[in-house]
Amino acid sequence: MIIGKNIWAIPEGYITAWSNGPAPEFTSHEAACILNTGDADAHIELTIFFADREPAGPYLIEVKARRTKHIRFNELTEPEKIPLGTSYSSLFVSDVPVISQHTRLDSRQSENALITTIAYAE
Amino acid sequence: MIIGKNIWAIPEGYITAWSNGPAPEFTSHEAACILNTGDADAHIELTIFFADREPAGPYLIEVKARRTKHIRFNELTEPEKIPLGTSYSSLFVSDVPVISQHTRLDSRQSENALITTIAYAE
Amino acid sequence: MIIGKNIWAIPEGYITAWSNGPAPEFTSHEAACILNTGDADAHIELTIFFADREPAGPYLIEVKARRTKHIRFNELTEPEKIPLGTSYSSLFVSDVPVISQHTRLDSRQSENALITTIAYAE
Amino acid sequence: MIIGKNIWAIPEGYITAWSNGPAPEFTSHEAACILNTGDADAHIELTIFFADREPAGPYLIEVKARRTKHIRFNELTEPEKIPLGTSYSSLFVSDVPVISQHTRLDSRQSENALITTIAYAE
Numbered sequence: 001m002i003i004g005k006n007i008w009a010i011p012e013g014y015i016t017a018w019s020n021g022p023a024p025e026f027t028s029h030e031a032a033c034i035l036n037t038g039d040a041d042a043h044i045e046l047t048i049f050f051a052d053r054e055p056a057g058p059y060l061i062e063v064k065a066r067r068t069k070h071i072r073f074n075e076l077t078e079p080e081k082i083p084l085g086t087s088y089s090s091l092f093v094s095d096v097p098v099i100s101q102h103t104r105l106d107s108r109q110s111e112n113a114l115i116t117t118i119a120y121a122e
Numbered sequence: 123m124i125i126g127k128n129i130w131a132i133p134e135g136y137i138t139a140w141s142n143g144p145a146p147e148f149t150s151h152e153a154a155c156i157l158n159t160g161d162a163d164a165h166i167e168l169t170i171f172f173a174d175r176e177p178a179g180p181y182l183i184e185v186k187a188r189r190t191k192h193i194r195f196n197e198l199t200e201p202e203k204i205p206l207g208t209s210y211s212s213l214f215v216s217d218v219p220v221i222s223q224h225t226r227l228d229s230r231q232s233e234n235a236l237i238t239t240i241a242y243a244e
Numbered sequence: 245m246i247i248g249k250n251i252w253a254i255p256e257g258y259i260t261a262w263s264n265g266p267a268p269e270f271t272s273h274e275a276a277c278i279l280n281t282g283d284a285d286a287h288i289e290l291t292i293f294f295a296d297r298e299p300a301g302p303y304l305i306e307v308k309a310r311r312t313k314h315i316r317f318n319e320l321t322e323p324e325k326i327p328l329g330t331s332y333s334s335l336f337v338s339d340v341p342v343i344s345q346h347t348r349l350d351s352r353q354s355e356n357a358l359i360t361t362i363a364y365a366e
Numbered sequence: 367m368i369i370g371k372n373i374w375a376i377p378e379g380y381i382t383a384w385s386n387g388p389a390p391e392f393t394s395h396e397a398a399c400i401l402n403t404g405d406a407d408a409h410i411e412l413t414i415f416f417a418d419r420e421p422a423g424p425y426l427i428e429v430k431a432r433r434t435k436h437i438r439f440n441e442l443t444e445p446e447k448i449p450l451g452t453s454y455s456s457l458f459v460s461d462v463p464v465i466s467q468h469t470r471l472d473s474r475q476s477e478n479a480l481i482t483t484i485a486y487a488e
Binding site for chain 1: 126127128129130131132133134169171172173174176177209210211213214215221222223225226237239240241242
């Protein structure tokens, strides 16, 4: 079974310009989690939008068939790194349907955190 | 009245590999909360997707008519336990319409936590 | 302009059975925020679903024309109070379109909290 | 490529009436992040709804072509400032499709925070 959509957008994005502790444990993990439930690999073009300059990209991302992948925005390097301490938005265009969830990960997975979102329905 | 959809997906999932305190109070409660507003029991097949291996499942879940149920991912055991410290995604396929919300529960329900999501509409 | 939907559902709900400080500041504020953008008052029937008993309700709620309202679940009393320390789900059926957002409010509005959700689109 | 919708609503909104530290670092950053992926500037009319008075606005907002913008509700001044310590809702009507995400920003971007939401799909 394959479900999802080909186009996804996340307006909110921000990678901290500094950290309180040793890397990589305290590095910001702004991420998009992408699920590909189908039997074909997904090839995704990611474009990054900013407040005051032209968009960056496309960044090329592959999510294999029947796999899930975390896209950590601070690890993107080609065609350019995303600047730190700057707000950005992201637009994903995939050649097969996928599902995308926006998450700011805490590498320490604090037990006190509460998160919630309505799941994706079809 | 019965509302909802038959297929739901949650790309983001993670069960901590360790805890800071005595179980079960400090155990991670990554959960899907499923609401069945109809007059027929819902029979759900849950498939778990990973980054680097074939999916696990199906896990069989029942949500009775006019009932709600928390699916705690760390309590799933058949056909296999979900590995700890590993990112996963989940796909729910139900025989009747249901509504699913993704939540990481804090068993202590910290008063400081703020959560929000647009509700499911129909 | 009037936008929204007539039926809304929130699978996740939980009112803490205890609190850490003096009421009402430290009381749990599990809430649904409902926006009525139209020129007619909204009359809403709220049903509460549980894991192991028949649903409660309907609770009758009015959101005036061009107004917003916070429904705090711990303040509902008719036809019965929602039990504390128990998971529940909620279903809203309105006679005019409204928009609903699920929020657990922190009465102290901690500056450290981060919340996010894609807004409701039409 | 242009994606999105023309009408967006955020029922939940609250600007704290006080702060714990020096401004602007500890000022509340209740925000809507708006992404305009198209080649035409977006002209948006924002209306603010309250619990007990007529709506305020319209506030006029522009998001340039291929740009993203954070609308911080506490910075809106025309036609009137949004009162502090008061719940409000917001309605955005744009002349071109945009995508909106609701966020309460922490200016210190705490590494412990966990946020999540399903992205916008088309």
